[in-house]
Amino acid sequence: MALLHLTRRSFLTCAGAAALGSMVSEVVFAAAGSENRLVTILLRGAMDGLDVIRPLGDPDYAGLRPTLLSQAPGGLPLDDRFALHPALEALHPLWQSGEFAFAHALALPYRKGRSHFIGQDALEHGSGRADGAVGPARDGWLNRAIGLIPGADGGTGLSVGQERLMIMEGGVPTGHWFPVEENQLSAQGRSLLDRLHREDPLTGPAFAAAMELATAGGKGKILREAEMYDLLGQELARQLLGPARIAAFALNGWDTHQRQTHLIGERLPLLARVILSLRAALGEAWGRTLVLTMTEFGRTARENGSGGTDHGTGGVMLAAGGLLRGGRAFGDWPGLAEADLLDRRDLMPVDDLRRYPAHALRALFGLEARQLEEVVFPGLDLGRDPGLIL
Amino acid sequence: MTPLAQIRFGYGPAAGNTGAEAFAPGELMAQLTAPDPESDRFARPDGATRQALMDRHRAEVRRRRKTGDMSDQDENAPGRQLKTIFAEDQLAFVLRPVAARNGFVERLANLWANRLTVGVVGNAGLLIEPFRTEVARAHLAGRFEDMLRASLWHPAMQVYLDQKRSIGPNSSLGLRKGLGLNENLAREFLELHSMGTGYTQADVTELARLLAGMQPDANGPGLNTAAVEPGAKTILGQRFGDDDPVAEIDRLVSVVAARPETALSVARLLARHFISDDPPADLVEALTQAYLREGGDLPALYRVLLDHPAAQDPVLAKLRSPQEYAAACLRALGLTGRETGLPGLHGKQGFRLPEALMRMGQPIFRPRGPDGWPEMAEDWLTPPMMAARIDFAVDAARAAAETKDPLAVTDLVLGDLASPALRFAVQGAEQRWEGVAVLLGSPEFMRR
Incomplete structure (x- = not known):
């Protein structure tokens, strides 16, 4: 009952229930003074970058992933080393048009613990510490960045949704917003139908239960999951065409210890849907937009014994948008030979994940190096510009 | 005006339709x-x-x-x-x-x-x-026997019910590789396709022996002689297997099609599908007799069905299947189903019919088993399936939205059959599209 479900109160519950509780999505916006737009998608649960952006050209890759590769073989070629997971096929045209790219083997300074909770906090806070600590303020790097953007008006942000994301929390007021579905029966329409079905012994009980499903918000299995993500993209776009310039939301469900082929094969198309619907709905403004996905860490180079992968270190960041200098792999490739792995198990990080959003904030919103290294990402060495932006 | 024939024996009235004054069996037969x-x-x-x-x-x-080679495949691949x-x-x-x-x-x-x-x-x-x-x-x-025969030999059926894996255990292939029978097709042929009752497990096994080695090709029936089981088979008390296997399978189909159990099963199917989940006994009996009398000539059965008083009963006893429901909604509003980018359909992918039907409980071409889609209303009425129907009604109504007068659509799709309560409800909506959604989402429109 997605259409009836999409009320202010239930949208997020529904999106989560649709993924059987594992892919709750939270949306947070903030306003800013620039025409540029930054969308950060948090992929919670640690997405397996080695499956999503497959180094098929690396001689050690196939040997590390026999089961996963037999279940979902191949991929769409990106360059002579990498191929895109088949379930992300919908994004392949964006690679070809230069609107999609990735950086592999990235990690936070938090590396050895491999805890989701610490890792997610560290990612959203922008922690530079090896233990991932976030400090007493528990604020997010996007919030601190917004505080530094000239002309940003964090106070005009909207607040919608169940939980707030730490990445957007802090001293600067930011919006918290929730998409509302317009296309549903009014309370009156519903009650008219209710009266008709109530008199019918055949359809009556099913109709009453269906309405209860709708109002209970996510107790039943919500089937129109894919549309939720279209809608999310469209509503995001609507906000970004208004005052919002910086948005963040979370897609959960990437902790694929088993049945990875199935799980990741379900989630990747949803990610693609959000990005593509955002792109379509933004129209020209897509040309002033950058989308970054981030995950707390990567997963083991070698598949485990249950058709999955375990917590690792080096992960992948995906990037999309009209501002992107796309169609290319950013950063170096550490290789997958056993001696090249971290602790002989994880993809060796070649770079600090935080450098990419830092340089993006600089290019899009004019933040200064010192602000980025001291306030937004304390302790970061900004280093050379990776050249993400056109 | 009563569009009963279109509702009970079709996919419902279509926008722009006129006529359909009286119920006329002859017009349906002429189709x-x-x-x-x-x-x-x-x-x-x-x-x-x-x-x-x-x-x-x-x-x-x-x-x-x-x-x-990992290069892109072009459109013509x-x-x-x-x-x-x-x-x-x-x-x-x-x-x-x-x-x-x-x-x-x-x-x-x-x-x-x-x-x-x-x-x-x-x-x-x-x-x-x-x-x-x-x-x-x-x-x-045509005749049911011919349909049964075409079905049994069709490559789709052969694959779906594992016939390829059925090897005569005493055939040359069976002896060499130690392979044996797969009874799937033999069993469903007797149980679901034809008789339903009146045969034994021994008949199933013997039929599987007879069917082993079937290998149709583009030209129709054919054999993999290496898998054909030698020797006589006794099925339904008759001896098979002395002649060419293709001819023998032909004869078997004729024998099964002529059985009274098959006649009853077909009669019950027609009555239950078109009239009621619990059809009148005299109708089933009349259909059974017509089947036996006319050698399974299907138009003769249709005529009996259409001439029976139950065919004109104004009480709509059956629930439309999801396919029938979706088609009826689109027809009612003059939509083709390919409309895209409509208000209320967020996105430009139109109705996404396969997804819509799946949510209503009918994933296209993927029934749960060889017994096919259910015939009984209860099977289509879980709360999520009902919710999906209402969603579809809303989508369709929004797609046709502003141009449709709810009462006029009610006249078109139900005519005299529309209850006063329904007429009151569709007029009680605040917006036109919502009035149409109430009509399409009503129990009356879900029936046929």
Whole structure:
């Protein structure tokens, strides 16, 4: 009952229930003074970058992933080393048009613990510490960045949704917003139908239960999951065409210890849907937009014994948008030979994940190096510009 | 005006329709031989075309695997073409009845295709539409025996019910490799396709022995002689296996088709599908007698059905299946189902019919088992399935929205059958589209 479900109160519950509780999505916006737009998608649960952006050209890759590769073989070629997971096929045209790219083997300074909770906090806070600590303020790097953007008006942000994301929390007021579905029966329409079905012994009980499903918000299995993500993209776009310039939301469900082929094969198309619907709905403004996905860490180079992968270190960041200098792999490739792995198990990080959003904030919103290294990402060495932006 | 014939024996009135004054069995019967260019527009690529594409696709996959070629396939690559064909097959499942003029023919085509269900198994999904055309459509105005025979030999059925894996244990192949029978097709042929009762496990096993080695090709029936089980078989008390296996299987089909159990089973199917989940006993009896008297000539049965008083009963006892419901909604509003980018359909992908039907409980070409889609209303009435129907009603109403007067649509789709309560409700909505949504989402419109 997605259409009836999409009320202010239930949208997020529904999106989560649709993924059987594992892919709750939270949306947070903030306003800013620039025409540029930054969308950060948090992929919670640690997405397996080695499956999503497959180094098929690396001689050690196939040997590390026999089961996963037999279940979902191949991929769409990106360059002579990498191929895109088949379930992300919908994004392949964006690679070809230069609107999609990735950086592999990235990690936070938090590396050895491999805890989701610490890792997610560290990612959203922008922690530079090896233990991932976030400090007493528990604020997010996007919030601190917004505080530094000239002309940003964090106070005009909207607040919608169940939980707030730490990445957007802090001293600067930011919006918290929730998409509302317009296309549903009014309370009156519903009650008219209710009266008709109530008199019918055949359809009556099913109709009453269906309405209860709708109002209970996510107790039943919500089937129109894919549309939720279209809608999310469209509503995001609507906000970004208004005052919002910086948005963040979370897609959960990437902790694929088993049945990875199935799980990741379900989630990747949803990610693609959000990005593509955002792109379509933004129209020209897509040309002033950058989308970054981030995950707390990567997963083991070698598949485990249950058709999955375990917590690792080096992960992948995906990037999309009209501002992107796309169609290319950013950063170096550490290789997958056993001696090249971290602790002989994880993809060796070649770079600090935080450098990419830092340089993006600089290019899009004019933040200064010192602000980025001291306030937004304390302790970061900004280093050379990776050249993400056109 | 009472559009009863279109509701009970078709996919409902279509916007722009006129006429349909009185219930006329003769007009429905005339559909069996009348041309229907609107339906023909949805004729799908035939089995041979598909087989050729599948062969090319397999060769291409082998080549790419061998050479490590990961380049993009162009639009004309056989794999792409097959994908498109299958996607269109699924759309046609709904769009064809939406467009068709001869609704009774479409209903019959779907009824028989469901009686002799083939579903998606591996690549065999591509054979489903040829099966529907070559078995159900081709024989719906002929004799049941001929339909049964075409079904039994059809490659789609052979794949769906594992006949390829059934090897005579004493055939040369069976002896050499230690292989044996697979009774799946033999059992379902007797249980679901024909008799339903009146046979034993021994009959099933003996029939499986007779069927071992069936290997139809593009030209029809054929044999893999290495898998044919030698020796006599006793099925339903008769001896088979002394003649050419193809001829013997032919004779077996005739024997089974002539059985009274088969007559009763077909009679019950027709009565239950068109009239009521619990059909009148005298109608079932009349249909059974007609079957036996006319040698399973199906039009003779249709005539008995249409002439029975229950055919004109104004009480609509049956629940529309999701396919029937979706088609009826679209027809009522003059939509084709291919509309895209409509208000209320967030996105530009139109109705997404396969997804909509799946949510209503009918994933196209993927029934739960060889017994096909359920005939009983309760099976379509879980709360999520009902919720999906209401969603579809809203989508359709929004798509046609501003131009439709709810009361006029009510007159079109139900006429005199619309209750005062329904008329009151559709007028009570604040917006036109919502009035239409209330109509389409009402229990009366869900029935036929």
